[in-house]
Amino acid sequence: MVYAAQEDRYEKVPARRVSDSGLILPALSFGLWRNLGDQKPLANSREVILKAFDNGIYSFDNASNYGPSNGSAEETFGAVFNSDLKAYRDELVITTKAGYHMWPGPLGEFSGRKTLRAALDLSLQRMHLDYVDIFYAHRWDPNTNLEETAVALDSLVRQGKALYVGVSNYTAEQTLAIAEIFKELRTPFVTNQVSYNMLHRNEAEDHDMLSILDQHHAGLVAYGPLAEGLLTDRYLGGFPTDFPLHRTNAGLADDPKGTVAKLNALNAVAADRGQTLAQLAMAWLLKDPRVASIVFGASSIDHLIDNIKVTDNLELSVEELQKIENILK
Template identity: 50%
Template sequence: MPYVAEQSRYDSMPYRRTGRSGLQLPAISLGLWQNFGGEDVFETGRAVLRRAFDRGVTHFDLANNYGPPAGSAEENMGRWMQLDFQPYRDELLISTKAGWNMWPGPYGNFGSRKYLIASLDQSLKRMGLDYVDIFYHHRPDPDTPLEETMGALDQIVRSGKALYVGVSSYSADMTLKAYEILKQQGTPFIIHQPSYSMLNRWVEDELLDTLRDIGLGCIAFSPLAQGLLTNKYLNGVPELSRATRGGSFAKTMISGENLERIRSLNNIAERRGQSLAQMAIAWVLRNPAITSALIGARTVEQLDNSLSALDNLDFSADEISEIDRYATDGGIDLWRAQSRIKAQN
């Protein structure tokens, strides 16, 4: 049976304008960083994407190196597009990125014009697409002049391979410099993608104010702190969890201090009638500077649980005050060093 999208898919999902652009994002977007690669079950990922779209999630976020292995999430996305979503392409926002190591040699990493343009060409081929809706520079490059990186983003839009561009993990200062360069070129730079959660609040120092001032949207990745802000780790490290697989989730993240934090936050969530994950997503979305919360999901059940955060997005002043006691830095930000890179003069 061919996939037919749910007719009521737009009835309950709120959409938020991306900065001062005309583009709207769903309040919750789906990221394919984990669980959608070649080592995962193809039909499970397919079911998650179908369910997401049926519930109004129009934005699927990828990168060249998502998998594992690298590139396989985009390859699977291409198959899912062909099997299910081709009739709905104009209803979908598909984004991808380049900036981390992707292939050997000096031209497969960071932010040169050669790398970014070649990477997007590869991504489009893997996904079977003519263009992506948003193309991001995935992280700052300490060596390539910012003018070159931003010039590549401009060329990508002018070539028709992306409709909009964005950056990820840039500091406030570097974001402002990128904005000034792209504004002069007339490039539709509309969004920043930083990490942000109750255990990782670095964006509140300067970045969110900067984005608000210059009119950029903000999509927060890892609002669940890679699953730490769920009920998964309340009683230790379960088998087959991400913490047991190595990679981006280190066991050191599950410190005694962090366990105390998440247990206290879980108590607040229970009083609100929410799971910890639902409250964590709602907390990120409480800030009007946040356009969308970017979540992952291993199963349809996990996806549904996260999307139900939309049932209660309101916080009282007392709840915010109590959450602030425990929503403190948990030492989990793998990307903090990237945001500290300064733009070259």
């Protein structure tokens, strides 16, 4: 059966301009980090990806190392793109990253010139693309001089393999340092993608990160908006000691009772708004226009649609924001 996208798809999820750049993202982006890949049937992955697009999510976030095995998430997305989404390429924002371990040997990770070029070439092959919309340096490289990384990313734009560049997991200081080089090179730098949620705020909010990005015509893309699922109603009674927290949220396990108390208090705020805790968590992130998009994953249609319903009620009153702030202190 030939896929045809829903005609009303752009009426469902609002779009947000990334600072004052020409890039416009949906408020919600679909991430392929954990939920799709070679351990999920392709038919299931196809159904979820196409349903996301039908609901106005036209930004798809990937990385070389995503999936149960490296490259498998890109291969899954590439298969769906090749069979169903190729006709919509001009509407799609497709992003990928390189930096974490991708292949054997010392050149299989971090941000040297050879590594970044090889990684992007492989990503393009796996996803059946001529270019990506954003190519990210996935993590700070403590050994390679920053100018080499910046020049390598700039050269990939000049070769037509990426339209924009970004960084991921960079601190405010690191972001400022590379943004200044990009400014000299006139590289289209548009975003830092960092872990950001109600329970983990320091990377995004400390040391003027959002202001630094805004000053350099870039925005912040938030991943991990639900803290690996903690910010849902599944753990209001507690979470196991071996709960698989992302490294950025690991400190939450140091005070499990305090964390669960916050979850229940936040859930009460959400209930008063007629929302789930997950929907409140995403609405809270989108309160700042400098947050260009939220990257979330979903392995089922129900999970996907439940998250998209956040767009039914994105406005938070001053009183609600203060109540949330008091809970999170």
